[in-house]
Every structure is written in C-alpha cells, then in structure tokens.
Amino acid sequence: MSTPYAKLPGWVEYGLVPLINLAVAFIVAGLVVLLVGENPFEAAYHLINGAFGRGEYIGFTLYYATTFIFTGLAVAVAFHCGLFNIGGEGQAYVGGIGVALACLWLDQTMPWYVVFPIAIVGSAFFGALWAFLPGWLQAKRGSHIVITTIMFNFIASSLMVYLLTRVLKPLGSMAPQTRTFAEGGQLPKLDWLLSIFGLNIGTAPFNISFLLALVAAFAVWVLIWRTKLGYEMRTMGHSPSAARYAGIRESRITVIAMMISGGLAGMMALNPIMGEQFRMQLDFVQGAGFVGIAVALMGRSHPGGIIPAAILFGVLYQGGAEIAFEMPSISRDMIVIIQGLVILFAGALENMFRPAITRVFAMRGQRAAAVVQTKGA
Amino acid sequence: MDNIAIELRGIDKSFGPVHANKNINLKVRKGTIHGIIGENGAGKSTLMSILYGFYQADSGEIIVDGQPVSIRDPNAAISAGIGMVHQHFMLVENFTVLENVMLGAEDSQILNKGIAKARQELKRLEKEYALEVNPDALIEELPVGLQQRVEILKALYRKADILILDEPTGVLTPAEADHLFRILEQLKAQGKTIILITHKLREIMAITDEVSVMRRGEMVATRTTGETSVEELAELMVGRRVLLRVQKGEGTPGDVKLSVQGLTVKDSRGVTMVDDVSFDVRAGEIVGIAGVAGNGQSELLEAIAGIRKATSGTVLLNGESVDVTGHRDPAALRARGLAHVPEDRHHVGLVLKFEESENAILGYHNDPRYLNGVFLDIDAIRKDAEEKIAKYDIRPPNARLKTANFSGGNQQKIVLAREMERGPDVLIIGQPTRGVDVGAIEFIHKRIIEMRDQGKAVLLVSVELDEIRALSDRILVMFAGRVVGERSPDATEGELGLLMAGVEGRKEAAE
Numbered sequence: 001m002s003t004p005y006a007k008l009p010g011w012v013e014y015g016l017v018p019l020i021n022l023a024v025a026f027i028v029a030g031l032v033v034l035l036v037g038e039n040p041f042e043a044a045y046h047l048i049n050g051a052f053g054r055g056e057y058i059g060f061t062l063y064y065a066t067t068f069i070f071t072g073l074a075v076a077v078a079f080h081c082g083l084f085n086i087g088g089e090g091q092a093y094v095g096g097i098g099v100a101l102a103c104l105w106l107d108q109t110m111p112w113y114v115v116f117p118i119a120i121v122g123s124a125f126f127g128a129l130w131a132f133l134p135g136w137l138q139a140k141r142g143s144h145i146v147i148t149t150i151m152f153n154f155i156a157s158s159l160m161v162y163l164l165t166r167v168l169k170p171l172g173s174m175a176p177q178t179r180t181f182a183e184g185g186q187l188p189k190l191d192w193l194l195s196i197f198g199l200n201i202g203t204a205p206f207n208i209s210f211l212l213a214l215v216a217a218f219a220v221w222v223l224i225w226r227t228k229l230g231y232e233m234r235t236m237g238h239s240p241s242a243a244r245y246a247g248i249r250e251s252r253i254t255v256i257a258m259m260i261s262g263g264l265a266g267m268m269a270l271n272p273i274m275g276e277q278f279r280m281q282l283d284f285v286q287g288a289g290f291v292g293i294a295v296a297l298m299g300r301s302h303p304g305g306i307i308p309a310a311i312l313f314g315v316l317y318q319g320g321a322e323i324a325f326e327m328p329s330i331s332r333d334m335i336v337i338i339q340g341l342v343i344l345f346a347g348a349l350e351n352m353f354r355p356a357i358t359r360v361f362a363m364r365g366q367r368a369a370a371v372v373q374t375k376g377a
Numbered sequence: 378m379d380n381i382a383i384e385l386r387g388i389d390k391s392f393g394p395v396h397a398n399k400n401i402n403l404k405v406r407k408g409t410i411h412g413i414i415g416e417n418g419a420g421k422s423t424l425m426s427i428l429y430g431f432y433q434a435d436s437g438e439i440i441v442d443g444q445p446v447s448i449r450d451p452n453a454a455i456s457a458g459i460g461m462v463h464q465h466f467m468l469v470e471n472f473t474v475l476e477n478v479m480l481g482a483e484d485s486q487i488l489n490k491g492i493a494k495a496r497q498e499l500k501r502l503e504k505e506y507a508l509e510v511n512p513d514a515l516i517e518e519l520p521v522g523l524q525q526r527v528e529i530l531k532a533l534y535r536k537a538d539i540l541i542l543d544e545p546t547g548v549l550t551p552a553e554a555d556h557l558f559r560i561l562e563q564l565k566a567q568g569k570t571i572i573l574i575t576h577k578l579r580e581i582m583a584i585t586d587e588v589s590v591m592r593r594g595e596m597v598a599t600r601t602t603g604e605t606s607v608e609e610l611a612e613l614m615v616g617r618r619v620l621l622r623v624q625k626g627e628g629t630p631g632d633v634k635l636s637v638q639g640l641t642v643k644d645s646r647g648v649t650m651v652d653d654v655s656f657d658v659r660a661g662e663i664v665g666i667a668g669v670a671g672n673g674q675s676e677l678l679e680a681i682a683g684i685r686k687a688t689s690g691t692v693l694l695n696g697e698s699v700d701v702t703g704h705r706d707p708a709a710l711r712a713r714g715l716a717h718v719p720e721d722r723h724h725v726g727l728v729l730k731f732e733e734s735e736n737a738i739l740g741y742h743n744d745p746r747y748l749n750g751v752f753l754d755i756d757a758i759r760k761d762a763e764e765k766i767a768k769y770d771i772r773p774p775n776a777r778l779k780t781a782n783f784s785g786g787n788q789q790k791i792v793l794a795r796e797m798e799r800g801p802d803v804l805i806i807g808q809p810t811r812g813v814d815v816g817a818i819e820f821i822h823k824r825i826i827e828m829r830d831q832g833k834a835v836l837l838v839s840v841e842l843d844e845i846r847a848l849s850d851r852i853l854v855m856f857a858g859r860v861v862g863e864r865s866p867d868a869t870e871g872e873l874g875l876l877m878a879g880v881e882g883r884k885e886a887a888e
Contacts, residue, residue, distance in 0.1 A: 227751050231735070231742055238728045244684055245717070245725045246740035247708025 012361060014305065018298065018346060020353050022312070025345035029338040038330055043323050050322020051315040055194050057322070059204025062190075063271070065307075065314030066206075069213040070268035071292025072310050073220050074127075074261045076301035078145075080224050081257035082237035087134060087149025088265040089289025090156030094130040095266020097160075098122025099273045100168060100178050100280040103185030110184045112274075119270060120212070127266015128259040130156060135258025139251030145258070153289070164282050177281040187274045207275035216264060217303035223260070233257050265289060294343040309346075316342065381443070382407040382539055382570035383428075383459075388437035390423055397423040399594045401437070405539075405587075410561060410571045412581040412602070415591030416614055416814035421574050424591070425541050428572075429461045430454040441539070460532025464543040466524050468516045474527050475499060475512040478534050495534070502533050506563050521671075522553035529560065540564065541572045546580060550669045551842065551874035558584050576815075578607045579843075590614055615816045623822040626830070628850045631660035633696075634834035635681070635715075635803045640690030640701065642676045642858075650676040651687075652858035658803065663825065663835040665849030665866075667842055669877055673858035674838045675720055678807050681836070682717040683707040684725075695802055711740055716796035720807030720838070726792040729781040733771070734762035736780050737795050765794035770820070786817030793821060797828060804828055805836040810844060822848060842873060 030040035051061045071088045078085035085091075102119035134148035164176040173179075187208050191201040224230040232253050236243040243250060272284045291313055298312070299305030320335030345352070381404050388401040397420045405411040415421045426432045428439065430448040438445050446457045454461070468477050479495040499512050508526050516524060525545060532540055542561075546554040561571055561584060573585060581588050582602060589599040590613040598613050612618055635658040642651035651673045658664045668674050679685035680701055681692055687701040694713055700706075707717070719725040727736045738747050738758055747758050762776040769790045771783070780788060789809065796804065809825065810818045825848055829835050839845050845852055845866075852864045854876040862876045 222752075226753055226755070228742060228748060228753060229751065231753060234731070235728055235739065238730045239724055241721075241724045242726070242728050242739065245682075245707060245719055246742070247683075247706060247711065 009361070012357065014300070017354060017357060018305075020357070021345045021349070022342065024353075025338075025342045028345070029341045032334070032337060032341075033330065036329060036334065038327055043327060043330065046323045046326045047315070047319035049319075050326075051319035054202070055199030056202030056204045057318060058199060059190075059194060059201045059206035061311070061314040061318040062210055063204060063206045063276070063314070064317040065311040066210040066213045066271045066275075067268050067288045068291055068295045068310035068313045069217060069307060070271070071265055071288050072295030072299060072306040073213075073216055073292075073303065074263075074265035074268075074289075075292045075296035076299070076303070076306060077220060077224070077233075077264060078257055078261035079296060079301045080230070080237045081233040081253060082240065083135075083138070083145050083254065083257060083261070085131065085134075085149050085258065085261045085265075086146060086293060087131065087152045087262075087289070088268075088292045089285055089287065090149070090153035091127040091130045091262040091265035092268040092285045092289050093153075093156045093160055095123040095127035095262075096269035096273055096280050096284060097163070098124070098126040098266065099269045103181045103274065104168075104178060107181040107183070107185030112184055112187055115184045116187065116208075116270075116274070119274060120267060123266040123269045124263035125266070127269075128263040131258040131262020131265070132255065135255040135262075138258070139254040161282065164280070168280065175281075178279045181274070181278045185274060186278050187270070205276035207271070209271045209275050212267070212270070214307070216267065217307055220264070221303045229253075229256065265292070291339075294339075294346075297343070298346045312342070313339070380407045381405070382441070383572075384440040385424075385428075386438040386440065388424065388427060388434045388439070390427060390432060390434050396594050398427070398434070401591075401596045403589055403596060403599070405570055405572060407570050408565060408568050409586040410565055410573055410584055412573045412575065412585035412588040413591060414574075414576060414578065414581055414588060414610060414614060416576065416816070419591040419614070420594040421591055422543065425461070425543060425572070425574060428454065428459060428541065455535045455537070458536065458538040460535060460537025460540050462525065462528040462532060462540065462542045462545060464545075464547060466528055468524060468527060470517040471515060473513050473515055474510050474519075474530075477516060477527055478512075478531050482535055498534060499530065502530055506533065506560065506567065508533075508560060520553075521548045521669075522550075522556065525549070525557065526560070529564075537569075539570045539572065541574070543574045544576070545573070546575065546577065547840075548670055550878050551870060552878050554580075578610050581610065582607060592616055611815060615814070617816075622847055623819065623826060625826050625848070628662045628829060630662040630850070631832060633657045634660050634694070635805075635836060636691075636693040636696075637681065638691045638693075640677065640680060640692065641688045642673070642680045642685060643688045644676070649688075650858055651680065653690075654855075654858075654860050656853055656860065656863075658834040658836050660802070660834050661829055661832045662850045663829050663837055663848050665845035665852045666836070666838045666855055666860075667845045667852055667873055667877060668838075668840070668855035670840045672855045672877075674840075674855050675807065676858075677855070678717070678720065678805055678836075678838055681805055682715070682719070683710045707740065708743060711799075711801075714802035716799055716801035716804045718792050718796050718804070718806040718809060720811070722788055722792050727780050727788060729779070731780055732777050733766070733780055733783070733791060734759045734776040736791055737762040737765055737776070739795065741795065741799070765791075765798060768798070769794040769824075784814070785812040786814045786821075789813050789821065790817065793824060797824060801833065803834045803836070805838075807838045808841075809837070809839065810841065811839075842870060842877075846870070846873075 033040040033043045050057055052058055071092060074088045075085055099119045099122060102115055102122045106115045106118065130152060134145055134152055137143040137148050138145045168178045169176060170179045189201055190206050190208060190210060194201045224234065232248045235246060235248055236250060236253055268288060273280050277284065295306055295309045295313055299309035316339050320338065323330055324332050324335055383405045385401055385403040388398050390398040401424060413421050423432065427434045430450045430453050439448060441457045448454050448457060469480065475492065475495055478499060479491060484491045496512060503509055508530055510523055510526050516527065545557060549557060565571060575581060585602045587599060588602050588610065590597050590610060592614060638655045640651055640654045641649065644650050654677060656664065666674050676685060680687040683705045684707055686705055689702060692699040692701045694715055699710065723729060728739065747754055759776050766774045766776060771787050771790045780791065806825065809821050813821065825835060837848060849866050852866055852868065853860045854862045854873060856877060856879040861879065864873060
C-alpha cells in the first residue's frame, strides 16, 4: 500500500510552516512570561530591540549567529549521512587547540591574514580528530555514534581543563586560559559591513569569521548536492541497504562524514577565540555545539535553512540577554526556556501543524483544478 | 433487497491532490465470495481501509445489514461484524496462537478466566470451520499458511460476519493457497460473506461468485464470475487489451556466464539459508528459481550480487572467480559485467527520497561519464536519465521528480533501465514484477526476454510461479535453502507446486 503523498509548494514548506511553528513558540513563551507576572509585549520589545535596536546589537546577534552556523553545519553534514553527531560541543572545544596553537606560535611575528588560514586548518584538524574516533568506532565496532560522541564531550572537557591549567597557561597566571594574543591573533571586525547600512558596530565582536561561515555554508551545499562523496553520504543517510547494494563503502564514508562534521564544529572556535576574547578560555564553547543541533533541525539540514536558523538563535541569545538585563524578574533561565520552546515547536513538534496546512492547500489545489476544468470545458 | 451484507454508497476519498476513491458504489451479497481486483494504486487498499476504519471517507455511506454505520476506527468495524486479514500479518511472533487470538479481546484484567473461555471458543471455531491449529503453538514456529489461519480465527473470534482478505495468497505455496480456498468455501457455506482483494486473475476466476474491478480510483465494473473471462477482467483493469503471456522464441544457450558451485550462506544467527547450491547460467538463457518466499532465494541472490557474505562455495563470473566468502564488493562485480535488480526496490534498489536522475546512477555513480573530478556532472546525469525515461516509457517523464512519487511499475522501470542499459553479461533479477501493475508487467517481461535474445545470461527469482513458467528456459526449485529439482518450463503447476512444498524434493533427494 503506497502512502498517499501530498506535496506542499516550496514557500509553504520552507517559509510558512517554520514561521507558524515559530509564532506558536513565541505565543507559548509569552504565556510563560505572563505567568511570571511580566508583560509579554514588553519582553518581546526587549527581545527585538536587544537584537536589532542598534548597530552594536546587530553585531552581537551576528557574532552569535556565526558560531551557530558552524555548529549547525556540522550537525547537518553528519545528519545527511544518517549519523547523529551530538558531539559538536566537544569537537568545537578541542578545535580551539588548533586555533590557540596557531595564534601562540605566530601572533607576534605574522599579520592576521597569515595566522587566520593556519588557524582555520588547525581548528578543522583538531575538530576532525575529535570526531574521527567516534566515527571509527561506529564504522568498525558498531559503537553507537550518539553514545560515543556525547562521551567524547566529557573527555574533551576534562582534556581542556588539563591543558588550560597545566600546559597552555602562562607561568605565574592563576586564570585557566592562554595568554592574550598579539595583533596577529586578532581577527578584524566587520565594521565596514555594518557601516554600509549606516550602522555602528560599537563594541560588538562581529568579525571576519562570519564571512568564513558563509563560505562554509556554500561549501557544504556543494559537498552534499554536487559531489560524489555527498551523493554517497546521502545514499547512506536515506538507506543503508541501498548504499550496500550500490557498493558504497560504509565504514569509509562514515569516518569521512564524521571528520568533516567535526572539522566544521572545530572551526567554530575561531569566532570566540580569535574574534572576541583573543585567548582561549575555559568553557569558551558555552553550549553552542548543542544549539547547533537545534539549528540544523530547524534549518532542515540545508545550508539555506541553517543560516536563517542560526540568525534566529543569535537573536534569542542577544535579545534574551537584553530581556534578562531589562526585566530582572525574568532570569537567564527563562531565556533558556524560551529557546527550549522554539526548539520544541520548530524541531520536535515540526509536524504538528503540517497535516492541517496540507489539507488547506490540497483543498485550494482542488478548487484551482476545478476552475481550470470548467474553463477548459 | 435484504440479502445484501454490505453496501457502499458514493464513497469518496482524497489524500491531498490524490483522488484515491471516486464515488464508489458496491453491493456485496450475503454468503458470497466477492472479489475486488485492480492494479496497484487503483484504490483497492484505500477502500478496504475505509471499510475497516483506518481511514475516514470524505463522503459516502456504508450500510451493513441494511443499517447505515459509521466506522470511525477498527473497533467500530469489528462491532459492525467486519473482520480483516491483512496482507502482512498482525501477529505477535512470540505469543501463542491462543494469546494472539484473544489479544485485544481479553474481557477482563485477570487473564485466567478469559483464557479458558477463549480456548473453548477456539475449539468450537476450529470444529465448525475445519481450521485446525494447535492453540499453544508459538506463532514464530508456525508456517505461513497456519499463521494466516490464525488471522482468520482472530476475525471469527471477534464474531466477524464479513471477512476481508487483502492479497491472501501472496505468501502461500499453491497447495497452501488451495487449502485457503477450501477454508473460504467452508466459511461461505456457513453463511459468512467474504471480500477477497487480489491482483491474481486466476484466483478470482477460481473462487469468487462476483467480481468488481477498480481502475484509477473508480469502480469500473461488477461481473458475475461465471459470465466473465480473464481477458475481459484484465482489459477492464488496465483499460486496454493486454497480452497476458509474453511471446517467446526458443533460446540459444551459449557459454556458461555464471557458475555457482556449492554455495552455502548462513545468516547472522548461524542458520543455514542457502545450502550447497550449484547451477550454471549460460549466455542467452533465462534460468528461473521458483520457490515460496523465504526458502533462501533472497540470500542466494544477495550472495551472488556481493551484498551478503557466503560461508563457502565458489562463484565464477565470465569464467573468473568471485570472492564470495571474503571481501564483498558489489561495485567491482558491476564493473565485471554483473547487473542486479534487487527484490526490494524500496529499500535496496532505490533511494525513494532521491530524484529520479539520482537513482538512475545508483551503483554506477563512479562512472567517469557522470563525474567532473570529484563533482557530479549534473547535466550529464539528467540527460542520461531522460534518455532512459524515454526508452523505458517511465511516467511521469520527469527526471527531477522524487522517486517516491512514481508508481510501483515506474519505479521498477527505473531500476531495470539502470541495470539493463549497461549491457551487462549477467543479469540477476529478483521479483521483477512485485507490486507492479499489469500493463508494466507486460513491458518488463518483454525486456527480460529481449535481454536473453541479446545473449545475456539471466537468473530470475520470483515467487510468482506463473512468471517463472512464462519466462524461464529452465526452472530450478528451491526449498529450505536447497535446490530440490530442475524442471523444464513445460512442467505442470502441480508438479512444481509439490517441489516447492518440499514433498517431491525429499523423495528425489532420497533416491
């Protein structure tokens, strides 16, 4: 029995459905704000204003979005291969080693445009390395990638504590962090980009790694839909049995997909380390690896969806901080609740409104067809 | 008239833009066997799902015993006296027959009382309808025919007066099917009404009293079985004249292209699925492997195609040895001239979420003509797909459409086009026409014979005995993993049927 299948127009599938989900998430979040005894409209105002109100705010929003584009792409690449990489957090964290090493080595002698490419390679290398082991264990030993990647997050965390307290910390310092990089380890801000729109970047750390994120998004699109490797990954992701039939070497593709995924997660480290703090600190990832899962889900694992989803989460982070600042009874945790609701409606309950929407459009389609028929007669 | 068991009036059902049932009217007389035939996608299953409460009709009425009823879910169907025997059994494998029969009809929270009652009732049913099954046997230990009997008992236990059977003979040997028909006759004699859904015209002719034909969501005709013919029904189903049996000349076998010697395959639990099988396939001949599903044919095909590891044995392709017990490499086998049309096109032969053109290169995606270095040459891939679409008359002719949106027959044509257009030396085909409509069957059969006439060696596995007999030059019968006999295609169905059931084979092996 074939499943009846109705196709929605593209703008509904990729535009209207996510928007409705998002609207519902905000309505429910508004109710939560109401329960706390605050005015939800005021909260909404602070959210929007905090994210877009000034050039500086926009800079922060896009700074966060940059991070989420990398981790979202990382999750999406693995997902196309049928692998659920929830180790983006650890891979990004370890990727920081590559960035820090490149900067500590060259920052005093080389300009940023020499250090940056080396840091890119370094971050991707270390991130990929951290994803290689779970990938290899999955491919050769059948250890489930969800379990191993999440365990590797903890190992990464311990490893970094060790490195930042024993190895990478300057002598005599009490803070678990590397020394502050010289100019060669600092990425230029994208103030000129904002000034095109007449905006002033202020103190926002919006930097050139945003452009790298956009390039990475395009590269991921090319990889998945335009290369042989991407074809093989998608075949495996949709149907492992068809991949076996086609003679695709599963273990090889699994390892490669995980390494690409880990590499992308690792590149996230460029943004905070070289773009904001100019040193590697303990815990600099701050959950961005997990947000990447939500971003990939919401963006339907397509770079064209991941970029707006990453920006949305940038808005929630930046605007949310503003709400917490302006409305003290709404704590930072409330912001996390609101973010959770967005993930719930946009990701987990994604199909909640779809049947109803499909029905509406099917009816419209029929009516349109009937009109055509009567005209033809 | 009061002898109508069930009547449908103006049933209409759409799924989005798909109009699955259009204004269906149907009357089924009490105490008869009423056949419903139609191609895949004609709307038979949708109609029956509406009757059994899986779907709601958009409009229309269902009248049972003169009373309009509303069937909102399967429970409502059961209380209206409608029982269903599904194509894929809905049984709990590690429960006993008794437990399965009473599942969902336990009467009380404490099972003991219910069990005693159910056992009694089961005994009565067995006696009344000659449906013997050991109530304490585990389902997983029963042969398929008996499992089906349990499904029927389940429906009767729930006091069904109208029994719907969806493609009931798909998994049965000819002998088991005959037995099922005798049971159905018995049920009819006891006053039960039976609705039989099938695409096998022969069954319709053999057992039904009346037959209704569906085509593209519409009920196009109802005939008294005695007054119609296979040819007329086929024409009604397809909407045009069809050749039921393909024309085939004598084959001219040449050199041995595929040689299988002592092939043994064990599954992951160590159960022997293919047991010491040996045969040759020559250029320009079609060797058919007959057998009831699950007797090792699938594993045999997979082992030859390099998807499954064999435990021992040798395979020679074009006279050269293939590593069947060690490293599996389907891609290398393709390069050496082996093409494989897998049994399960939904999960193996195709990626349903891919565009048609992407599936048209599955397994051949390493071919340099589809690549620009590491990049896919999208233009070349689409152009190639469009040529195949034209040549194999794949509809709709749209290389960018998602494969899931093609009908079963057209999906199969996508696979066949991909595998046949490579000019392979050896073609192995599993279930070429499973779930494929009558019109496409004719086309596919013609292509397979064309391949033979071009001098290809063809190994064909099918559970449709008619298909094996129509296409093969030699027939091997598999039972319990062994080849139990070889026959010419002129062998009678009864003779092959006995081999398939393992009766003749054992004797032959003993001699």
